[in-house]
Amino acid sequence: MDSQSLQTLEQGLLGEIVAAASLEDLEKVRISAxxxxxxxxxxxxxxxxxxxxxRKAFGQAVNTVKAKVAGALDERKAELQALALEARLxxxxxxxxxxxxxxxxxxxxxxxxxxxxxxxxxxxxxxxFSIAEGPDIETDDYNFTKLNIPAEHPARQDQDTFYLQPxxxxxxxxxxxxxxxxxxxxxxxxxxxxxxxxxxRVYRGDSDQTHxxxxxxxxxxxxxxxxxxGHLKWTIEEMCRAFFETDVKMRLRSSxxxxxxxxxxxxxxxxxxxxxxxxxxxxxxxxxxxxxxRNCGIDPEKYQGFAFGMGIDRMAMxxxxxxxxxxFFNADLRWLKHYGFSVLDVPGLAGGLSS
Ligand code: PHE
Numbered sequence: 001m002d003s004q005s006l007q008t009l010e011q012g013l014l015g016e017i018v019a020a021a022s023l024e025d026l027e028k029v030r031i032s033a034x035x036x037x038x039x040x041x042x043x044x045x046x047x048x049x050x051x052x053x054x055r056k057a058f059g060q061a062v063n064t065v066k067a068k069v070a071g072a073l074d075e076r077k078a079e080l081q082a083l084a085l086e087a088r089l090x091x092x093x094x095x096x097x098x099x100x101x102x103x104x105x106x107x108x109x110x111x112x113x114x115x116x117x118x119x120x121x122x123x124x125x126x127x128x129f130s131i132a133e134g135p136d137i138e139t140d141d142y143n144f145t146k147l148n149i150p151a152e153h154p155a156r157q158d159q160d161t162f163y164l165q166p167x168x169x170x171x172x173x174x175x176x177x178x179x180x181x182x183x184x185x186x187x188x189x190x191x192x193x194x195x196x197x198x199x200x201r202v203y204r205g206d207s208d209q210t211h212x213x214x215x216x217x218x219x220x221x222x223x224x225x226x227x228x229x230g231h232l233k234w235t236i237e238e239m240c241r242a243f244f245e246t247d248v249k250m251r252l253r254s255s256x257x258x259x260x261x262x263x264x265x266x267x268x269x270x271x272x273x274x275x276x277x278x279x280x281x282x283x284x285x286x287x288x289x290x291x292x293x294r295n296c297g298i299d300p301e302k303y304q305g306f307a308f309g310m311g312i313d314r315m316a317m318x319x320x321x322x323x324x325x326x327x328f329f330n331a332d333l334r335w336l337k338h339y340g341f342s343v344l345d346v347p348g349l350a351g352g353l354s355s
Pocket of ligand 1: 179
């Protein structure tokens with residue numbers, strides 16, 4: 001190629017560059033000139049076949065063209081980028097004087113279980129209880145043995161327990177079947193007087209309209225020197241009154257639990273919640289069994305106390321008229337929109353728990 005046509009090529013390319021109206025067009029020009037098979041690149045490949053003298057002169061000439069084209073490309077690219085930015089700024093202009101859009105806080109909902117836990121925590125905090133916690137995966141010892149449920153005791157079969165694989169010694173961990181092991185954990189590390197509640201998840205192999213394999217309980221434990229059944233009954237009654245925000249009738253029905261003596265089932269009259277004439281079982285309670293105190297190093301001659309455990313999901317269904325327990329855990333947004341609570345409505349006794 002002679003210098004005349006080299007110059008023509010250069011003029012042609014520079015013209016195309018200036019004419020490119022968008023970054024995409026410019027990129028096409030770049031590829032057609034400097035790309036692997038571009039017009040300038042191909043000239044470089046011819047160098048190999050030339051005589052040394054001619055090669056030197058031609059090489060320099062091609063390099064000059066290449067540098068000019070590359071410079072022009074950069075310049076046009078900067079221009080086009082500035083134009084594109086200017087266009088975006090024109091079209092995407094934000095009007096900061098517009099009202100604020102509803103944000104995620106207005107969209108999100110508190111699950112009824114979380115709401116009820118917060119309400120109960122509020123009620124018990126007001127009575128001087130603190131909150132205790134334990135793990136969902138429990139030892140057999142805390143879930144059963146220390147609660148006066150020895151191995152082979154039939155009560156172990158009552159609560160279709162989920163067991164984990166046994167370790168080398170044959171010891172099996174369990175998914176806790178109730179929140180009562182938190183009683184043990186608390187008494188092992190805290191001296192009386194004790195006043196705690198323990199809300200949390202529990203697990204039993206059971207599933208129908210009112211049972212799910214995972215559900216929620218709240219446990220209460222009070223240990224002191226002169227605690228009696230009257231305190232137990234008053235506490236539960238007071239809690240129900242505050243929770244249901246109306247005067248609910250409650251009764252204790254004699255029952256059996258290995259870890260309490262005497263023991264009772266807690267029933268509440270459903271009149272106020274749309275089921276006149278019915279009693280609904282919401283939990284169990286009793287005076288802590290002396291064996292349980294002894295198992296935790298507490299002297300039953302000096303101390304005694306009461307405990308109760310109630311189903312949180314059950315209480316949510318009753319208070320908020322939710323018919324099917326299984327839907328609590330289906331992660332259905334429409335359900336949550338219907339039954340859920342506003343993030344900004346934190347339950348408090350002063351303003352009415354659920355208003
Ligand atoms: N842990 C018992 C249950 O889940 C309830 C309970 C708790 C009963 C505390 C008495 C005292 O069935």
